[in-house]
Amino acid sequence: MYKSSYLNNLLENVKAKYGEQKEFVQAVEEFFDSMDFFVNKEPKIEENAILERLIVPERIITFRIPWVDDAGKIQVNTGYRVQFSSAIGPYKGGMRFDKSVNLSILKFLGFEQIFKNSLTGLPMGGGKGGSDFDPKGKSDAEVMRFCQALMNELYRHIGPDTDVPAGDLGVGAREIGYMFGQYKKLTNTFTGTLTGKGLTFGGSLVRTEATGYGLCYFASEMLKTYKNTDFKGKKVLVSGTGNVATYAIKKARELGAIIVGVSNTRGYIADTNGLDVDLILDIIARNRREFLDEYLKIYPNVKTGNVSRDLWKTPCDIALPCATQAEINLENAKTLKDNGCFMVAEGANMPCDLEAIRFFNENDVLFAPGKASNAGGVAVSGLEMSQNSLRMSWSFEEVDAKLKGIMQNIFKNCYETAKKYGNEKNLALGANIAGFLKVYEAMLAQGVC
């Protein structure tokens, strides 16, 4: 129950109307947790129905994706693009290909993206899309035909000043390349309509590393500000073996951390003396799926198990959940705290559930919400858009320095906002209010639309 009856009524309506969209409802509730006293201080929010408007996407496109597999059989998937908010810029956000994809997940991701993109300081609205296509076991030719079939419909809804998709789970440089090729063919234009492109056709250096590196830059600011320390000698757990986890592991190690546990969907490995990071990175690059088996062949004595979330039972100083949503529940959160973990920074989108977040904030575990700490990926996407518009490309060092500056600014903005509103340790509060303010002012200025 909130103090604000406006928020209570709204949340009740959201639950009544979208009750079955549990991921979306959690994302809204997590955001409302930060809005309670703020909506009373700012009566214009209610007067202008800002939150009522913000929780309904401007547009949702759902479409059929028919494609032909290698056996000549016709397959049909569902495609989506949730164009959530264009208050501060063209819709911007990734495409996710995974069999779990549904409207609830894409609405939660699109909603988060509004505030995340706002926090980057770049002019990007919020959007998200994807398909229930399962890339596992598909041939390269099948992935290409699927991406082309998807773009045959999506192309009419996107554009460099309208909506700029990128990657997310299951969508990397290969998929972006195929989608870009088809978009270019259908529109007869060569524009920066997708980000995460290959380096030979408009992609930005550091886009691949950006989310994981950005997470570590943000976490470094937390360590410095709250604890007057850094990553050196800290024991770190990282979940996931995807793009975010890979570069988080790499950067954390570079900054002096000891990686004591890693997981994928099949289980985890842990060694409180530190895992062999070079070997981990080498296996991930070659054979992600057999990651645990390969590692265990060489280090048969490390601790292991086939339940991914048991990773969180490993004693650590810092946890970086980088796999996917709902990886850390209340029980995992309590175990982390009991075993000495003092800081959790989200690399994935919403890996901690609402009870876990509330537990961290109430029990003196520093917590960074993904919309702030994983914003590095979309920030470099924004820099890719700038480079495309300028018809220029910046060096690795230039983009990396800009990324670092953006992550430091996001931290500062979240921290100072949290402090201003009475709880300097609550970065979720800071991120939600700071991200919201820019969107809110833009919505007020643009009238009822």
Ligand code: 2IT
């Ligand atoms: O969750 C995210 O921020 C992303 N998947 C990146 C989106 C983007 O447009 O680069």
